[in-house]
Amino acid sequence: MKMTQLFFKTMRETPSDAEIISHQLMLRAGLIRKQAAGIYSFMPLGYRVLKKIEAIIREEMDAAGAQELIMPSLLPAESYRESGRWDAFGDEMFRLKDRNQRDFCLGPTHEEIFTETVRDYARSYRDLPLILYQIQTKYRDEIRPRFGVMRSREFVMKDAYSFDRDDDGLDVSYRAMDKAYRRIFDRLGLDYVVIDADTGTMGGSGSQEFTVKSEAGESEIVQCTECGYAASVEKAQCVAGAKAEAVDSMQPEYVATPNARTIAEVTAFLGCRDTDLAKTILYKADGKPVAAMVRGDREVNEAKLMSYLGCSSLEMADEESVTTITGAEVGFAGPVGLPVRIIADLEIEGSPRLIVGANRTGFHLKHVAPGRDFNAEYADIRIITGTDPCPRCGAALEFGRGIEAGHIFKLGTKYSESMGCIYLDETGTGHPMVMGCYGIGVNRTMAAIIEQHHDENGIIWPMSVAPYQAVIVPVNVLDEKQAEIADNIYSELQSRGVEVLLDDRNERAGVKFKDADLIGIPIRVNVGRKAAEGLVEFKLRHEDKARELPVDMAADVVLEAIKTART
Ligand code: ATP
Ligand code: MG
Numbered sequence: 001m002k003m004t005q006l007f008f009k010t011m012r013e014t015p016s017d018a019e020i021i022s023h024q025l026m027l028r029a030g031l032i033r034k035q036a037a038g039i040y041s042f043m044p045l046g047y048r049v050l051k052k053i054e055a056i057i058r059e060e061m062d063a064a065g066a067q068e069l070i071m072p073s074l075l076p077a078e079s080y081r082e083s084g085r086w087d088a089f090g091d092e093m094f095r096l097k098d099r100n101q102r103d104f105c106l107g108p109t110h111e112e113i114f115t116e117t118v119r120d121y122a123r124s125y126r127d128l129p130l131i132l133y134q135i136q137t138k139y140r141d142e143i144r145p146r147f148g149v150m151r152s153r154e155f156v157m158k159d160a161y162s163f164d165r166d167d168d169g170l171d172v173s174y175r176a177m178d179k180a181y182r183r184i185f186d187r188l189g190l191d192y193v194v195i196d197a198d199t200g201t202m203g204g205s206g207s208q209e210f211t212v213k214s215e216a217g218e219s220e221i222v223q224c225t226e227c228g229y230a231a232s233v234e235k236a237q238c239v240a241g242a243k244a245e246a247v248d249s250m251q252p253e254y255v256a257t258p259n260a261r262t263i264a265e266v267t268a269f270l271g272c273r274d275t276d277l278a279k280t281i282l283y284k285a286d287g288k289p290v291a292a293m294v295r296g297d298r299e300v301n302e303a304k305l306m307s308y309l310g311c312s313s314l315e316m317a318d319e320e321s322v323t324t325i326t327g328a329e330v331g332f333a334g335p336v337g338l339p340v341r342i343i344a345d346l347e348i349e350g351s352p353r354l355i356v357g358a359n360r361t362g363f364h365l366k367h368v369a370p371g372r373d374f375n376a377e378y379a380d381i382r383i384i385t386g387t388d389p390c391p392r393c394g395a396a397l398e399f400g401r402g403i404e405a406g407h408i409f410k411l412g413t414k415y416s417e418s419m420g421c422i423y424l425d426e427t428g429t430g431h432p433m434v435m436g437c438y439g440i441g442v443n444r445t446m447a448a449i450i451e452q453h454h455d456e457n458g459i460i461w462p463m464s465v466a467p468y469q470a471v472i473v474p475v476n477v478l479d480e481k482q483a484e485i486a487d488n489i490y491s492e493l494q495s496r497g498v499e500v501l502l503d504d505r506n507e508r509a510g511v512k513f514k515d516a517d518l519i520g521i522p523i524r525v526n527v528g529r530k531a532a533e534g535l536v537e538f539k540l541r542h543e544d545k546a547r548e549l550p551v552d553m554a555a556d557v558v559l560e561a562i563k564t565a566r567t
Contacts (some may be wrong), residue, residue: 001396001468002028003503007044010401010515017303020216022450023148025459029519031467038145038153040443045519048467052155052444053449054135056187056464064180067130071113071259073137077103077114083418094139094153106139111415111437114161118433119421122163128423129169131176133160134545135442147216149443150403156442163416163433167425170410170434177438181210184440185405188449189462189567193230195221197409206410210440211402212448219402222384226395233399234303236384237391240346250353250367252336257364261331266364270355274434278368280333282317282325282340285309289317289325293335293344294382295351299382308343308379310321317454330355335374344376353371403448406440459520460542463565470558471501471521475509475528485551486527492555498562517541523561527556 011028018024026032031046042050080086094106108442114132122130138157145153162173185192190212197207211219220233260269267274277296282289292300306314319330325340326333334357335342348370358365370376390397416432424430453460463469470493474486490502503512516524526537539546549557
């Protein structure tokens with residue numbers, strides 16, 4: 001492609017509303033154009049990258065035995081009503097009505113539609129296992145669309161769904177997808193971790209996220225410095241810690257703590273450590289009151305608490321409910337005599353004596369012994385911190401951030417049961433199919449690649465996804481010799497199957513070099529003054545130095561560089 005004909009526009013300034021590098025560079029390189037908040041066009045250069053990512057995904061999904069199809073984005077409400085998600089999606093779902101006032105939505109994800117389709121087409125154990133996928137546009141009315149295509153309202157997702165006879169079958173499909181995902185992310189040149197997104201109280205590992213390491217990411221992750229354990233901070237397992245011996249047999253005793261409600265206030269007032277205290281926090285889980293207890297230096301992990309309780313909503317109890325339940329003002333709730341279910345963190349069980357709220361305004365209770373003075377259910381419900389050891393091997397943990405680019409999930413029979421997706425076994429008995437679902441955000445992945453592959457001058461595309469592999473830059477297009485040599489190299493590369501640009505614009509060399517760097521073309525061949533002596537310059541985007549080459553070697557060297565590129 002000649003750049004005089006290419007539909008593109010680069011920008012020197014950093015757009016003020018773009019906070020993260022990938023968003024800035026995608027706008028500056030003219031890869032995307034904002035249409036509305038969280039809605040973007042992909043311009044020719046950007047679209048080439050998107051298609052390359054899709055092609056890699058497609059190759060690996062096909063190689064793993066998955067079959068591609070395409071489903072509509074405009075979907076009738078009935079499908080989501082059947083699974084109960086028409087309501088559950090809430091405001092995140094884009095909804096609309098047709099001319100007859102029938103409800104429709106723009107599909108946010110397609111579990112229901114795949115389940116219906118397989119229900120209608122596959123009836124027998126002979127039809128299984130089955131993995132289907134599509135690469136298709138999804139719509140989610142995100143509360144906060146931001147970071148460009150990283151969290152947008154219209155985006156391309158590869159979503160795959162597996163259907164198996166039983167859990168063992170699902171394991172096989174899940175492992176096949178896991179392997180395909182690793183190959184995909186490797187080929188995309190990404191440095192990523194696969195984190196447990198479903199551990200602890202739920203048991204088993206039913207869900208993992210492919211997280212691209214990046215400070216721009218929204219996921220907080222912990223990684224073991226020794227054994228490779230990795231999890232989201234939300235799901236990372238905390239261990240109970242050593243169980244301390246009871247230090248004395250003292251009975252609970254009221255201590256006046258006027259106006260001391262918070263942990264900081266109580267420790268300051270009593271002159272104790274925050275680890276001597278336990279917080280008791282009242283929640284409403286699906287509307288019912290429950291209490292959660294963690295040590296004074298810890299925080300409740302609401303995601304873990306929700307999964308332990310198996311509830312679908314969890315909110316802190318309001319002031320009025322707290323007063324009704326505890327008989328005291330907010331700040332003095334405690335477990336002794338509390339008339340609600342108490343879920344206490346594992347560490348509480350191991351604490352011999354605690355200072356807790358007294359359920360009496362202005363008072364705390366000391367010498368409170370779990371098991372003796374109150375009963376609770378013990379579970380891992382706290383947020384992991386830097387002082388926690390690796391739950392697998394006990395070594396130190398490291399905290400970081402990442403971008404969730406892919407997600408694999410064992411759904412089990414959630415959808416097949418509610419939607420009647422049944423197969424008949426050898427004896428003619430019906431069973432719900434056991435399902436898995438597997439997503440990759442294609443545009444988000446593109447942004448993630450840029451987060452990991454850039455420098456101060458712009459994007460540095462891995463060869464596997466670069467919009468063009470090479471650019472030929474005649475330094476002065478008005479110089480006939482230069483123009484001719486550049487044109488020859490360009491034609492030769494084209495005929496040898498290289499995706500190549502010719503920067504035939506009548507611009508200063510500096511402008512052309514800057515654009516090539518900003519757009520991130522991996523190989524640049526400069527045809528300048530020495531062309532007359534039969535020499536051109538060869539430069540890789542990720543290296544500082546250029547080297548001189550005889551003109552007649554240029555095409556071979558370019559081809560060799562493409563062949564030997566790592567990704
Ligand atoms: P998040 O926690 O970031 O909202 P999610 O859990 O809602 O993600 P899934 O429903 O698992 O995401 O979707 C599968 C993949 O689709 C994600 O791993 C991500 O790569 C991509 N994705 C999800 N939401 C968006 C979005 N708003 N914009 C771009 N990509 C998205
Ligand atoms: Mg989401």
